[in-house]
Amino acid sequence: MTIFAPDLQGASRAMAVLAAGAPGRAWPADVRLAAPPRPRVAVPRELPGLDAEWAAAFGAAVRALAESGAEIVEIDLDPFLAAARLLYDGALVAERYAAVGEFVDSRPDAVDPTVRAIISPAGELEAHRLIADRNRLTQLRATAMTRLEGIDALMVPTAPEHPTIVDVAADPIGVNSRMGTYTNFCNLFDLCAVAVPAGTAGPAHFGVTVLARAFEDAVAADIAGMVSGCVAEGWSAAAAPSVELAVFGAHLLGQPLEHQLTSLGARWLGPVWTAPTYRLTALDTVPRKPGLIRVADGGVSIAGEKWLLSPAALGRFLAELPTPMQLGAVEFDDGSWGTGFGCDHAASARGRDISEYGGWKAALAAGALA
Amino acid sequence: MTIFAPDLQGASRAMAVLAAGAPGRAWPADVRLAAPPRPRVAVPRELPGLDAEWAAAFGAAVRALAESGAEIVEIDLDPFLAAARLLYDGALVAERYAAVGEFVDSRPDAVDPTVRAIISPAGELEAHRLIADRNRLTQLRATAMTRLEGIDALMVPTAPEHPTIVDVAADPIGVNSRMGTYTNFCNLFDLCAVAVPAGTAGPAHFGVTVLARAFEDAVAADIAGMVSGCVAEGWSAAAAPSVELAVFGAHLLGQPLEHQLTSLGARWLGPVWTAPTYRLTALDTVPRKPGLIRVADGGVSIAGEKWLLSPAALGRFLAELPTPMQLGAVEFDDGSWGTGFGCDHAASARGRDISEYGGWKAALAAGALA
The missing domain is CATH 3.90.1300.10 (Amidase signature (AS) domain)
Incomplete structure (x- = not known):
């Protein structure tokens, strides 16, 4: 044709x-x-x-x-x-x-x-x-x-x-x-x-x-x-059949692990913001990553980005994901839910709270992670 | 042939x-x-x-x-x-x-x-x-x-x-x-x-x-x-290319959500146990699910089961996973790591600790979840 x-x-x-x-x-x-x-x-x-x-x-x-x-x-x-x-x-x-x-x-x-x-x-x-x-x-x-x-x-x-x-x-x-x-x-x-x-x-x-x-x-x-x-x-x-993944740190466009998604054929969709019910902490990882945590009180909206990828790409990405990162449902500012990054309880508890910056790129730009 | x-x-x-x-x-x-x-x-x-x-x-x-x-x-x-x-x-x-x-x-x-x-x-x-x-x-x-x-x-x-x-x-x-x-x-x-x-x-x-x-x-x-x-x-x-998923609650063999995995063509591999660094809590979900949480101190080994599934099946399973469940790397009792269930920080904090039973099926058998 x-x-x-x-x-x-x-x-x-x-x-x-x-x-x-x-x-x-x-x-x-x-x-x-x-x-x-x-x-x-x-x-x-x-x-x-x-x-x-x-x-x-x-x-x-x-x-x-x-x-x-x-x-x-x-x-x-x-x-x-x-x-x-x-x-x-x-x-x-x-x-x-x-x-x-x-x-x-x-x-x-x-x-x-x-x-x-x-x-x-x-x-x-x-x-x-x-x-x-x-x-x-x-x-x-x-x-x-x-x-x-x-x-x-x-x-x-x-x-x-x-x-x-x-x-x-x-x-x-x-x-x-x-x-x-x-x-x-x-x-x-x-x-x-x-x-x-x-x-x-x-x-x-x-x-x-x-x-x-x-x-x-x-x-x-x-x-x-x-x-x-x-x-x-x-x-x-x-x-094509596809799924979405919201990212909040090292997998943002231009960040060190972006290639893990692009090498799986993922397509960048654009920015997203969580519902105002999350906190972001800087984890002790290499490369540096944030942990996004849903909280009962005192949450804020955190900026991220969405990627579109095949179901198998998401499965392979998850199978390679190292501790303490986790994936699960995240609530966005329009009330919808989608798959996105979270992290292990114990690791986030040890992290430093950077929620005041509203997102990872803003925290980087402010020198908060130096 | x-x-x-x-x-x-x-x-x-x-x-x-x-x-x-x-x-x-x-x-x-x-x-x-x-x-x-x-x-x-x-x-x-x-x-x-x-x-x-x-x-x-x-x-x-x-x-x-x-x-x-x-x-x-x-x-x-x-x-x-x-x-x-x-x-x-x-x-x-x-x-x-x-x-x-x-x-x-x-x-x-x-x-x-x-x-x-x-x-x-x-x-x-x-x-x-x-x-x-x-x-x-x-x-x-x-x-x-x-x-x-x-x-x-x-x-x-x-x-x-x-x-x-x-x-x-x-x-x-x-x-x-x-x-x-x-x-x-x-x-x-x-x-x-x-x-x-x-x-x-x-x-x-x-x-x-x-x-x-x-x-x-x-x-x-x-x-x-x-x-x-x-x-x-x-x-x-x-x-065939495949990935493993460790489950600890509603997706165990015979439990209410087993069909979510079998309908994706998943194959049951057998029992597994986590490293002695986890706690299990009963979450407030329908159907009832446990939250597996890695802890710095006071952890125990928790019994689960492993499934084998295609990369796309894992991606589709994750894309449908409702809050507060999350998937990420879990450490097993032989020191290896693999993909398995975790859960959202806030939800697990509200749950009741059932680690003493050593696993979900044992807790069910003991009537601890009645």
Whole structure:
């Protein structure tokens, strides 16, 4: 399924609506809901089909992405390109015949001659050749996924050139095949992708595609936003099963343990405040952490932040949580409850009360923890 | 992959060893690690291919399963049986040609004539027919999975009859096709299965197969154990990613909230005791719960129980956990730490100390909570 939209926000909204009505596959319980703050993005070492001007445009997009905080990793794109070629050069095209072959054969005049020339002969392809090509595809995908280990996304040129209508008329299959160089492997490898504008190549508009693993649409959207400036929350962040976690100290944005959440694919949602029924104490931990304690009398509202994460990410985070930290229901200033940090009774009793600052960042800023 | 073993424990161990060396598919982060205490098990409404004696043997196995605590649900097996027929009657047999067709065609005398008669013609099958059959299979699977909604496993006869060698020689394809009636849909539908002995049908040994969704091998093994008495921990419980949770009150085996864990696929591991640094208080909650509190002085060892569950199950459990309960690291009597229950500071301060009983079940037995 491909969506064309004037901006990333609109594409994301359309995708959410379309996907909500589709039976589809179940979401993995550990899906990542955001790109990490410093994503590792693969780019092709070679750029087949791009002339010097187009290659320079891609180079500029890569520099823009690096400048906005991504770590760039050059990879060999061969297994991706080989899979893209399989789409039309091999037996996979029999899928087109299975879908519309009967119509093409019975109403040849109703079909574009080039399309007919691709689909009609595919009716003769043998099943064992299709199986062999699919096995080859499985091998190519395994190799390609090995290349992407430890990498958040792959960025490629969306197209290698802009053919004219005359070019296409002269060699329709050749031009379309070249146009699919950086596109055709996406569905075959079960990837998701976001294509965005990225400057110009001479007089031509240029664009890049950010590809991520299936279900990681939010990761692809975040990275596409970094390169293009067209920021939008990937639709999967709203659609996938997720839970929230309120944090009050070392896991706040920019604090020492933020990475424990971002490495689990957590998405930062924004600030929150507890109901005025809590006290905050500075614990004797490394790194320094506060303990949030609910009290019967004399409580205040404490500032924190909320993260969105997958159920499995929350389970893994809890399983690694060291004493004296605990997680449980916290009451917010709007009367709602959600999962958030608390701490062990005995440890908090030994801590120094810093509630007067209203939150950990304010206490840090005031030098109260020096 | 099929494993033949003298008992369920041996089969489970062999499967764990074989699966550990296979690249395979990633485990889902929410895989269930046990059958619930009262599983819902589907059985076929009709039993094609079974004579009265064999049907009676299956009926006895169903009664044994019901008596050991399962809830039996009769379903229409048609989509399963239709898929089983597709395996050899349709174009899927081209997979056999893709695997060994070249050898069969080049060395016809080296191959059993019946096998050759199945595989050799499959080289002529057209790819679009294979695609159509796979699409049909996808539809049948969707229908079949709808039948299994809310159901933990499907139990069927392993085979409908015991043919003699003379029977097979007289009609090899017909007999083998009948033998696959209750088997051939398993891989096609991406199910796992455990077959166990289940009494006799007249003079013949009889057996049943328990099928569960992919990765739910532990669910299938638990239910196969209920019907056969050959108890073994399903290999997936040890192989899948999992986390442990120590409980000390309402989530103990047989207590009112045990179902919150079993409905998430949690597996009961056994008793545990905390380090002698805790106090237990009776909280003012519905249902009644204890609060486990770590103390600097005057602690005792408190009895609890451990559950094994998927990371997503732990995350979902935490996200639903009501105040004043909290989860965090608990120290055990062997000096190790693991995730377990704690509780909110203020709530525990209001509770009544019941540490002298050494645990919640002992306090209940002593009438201390009346």
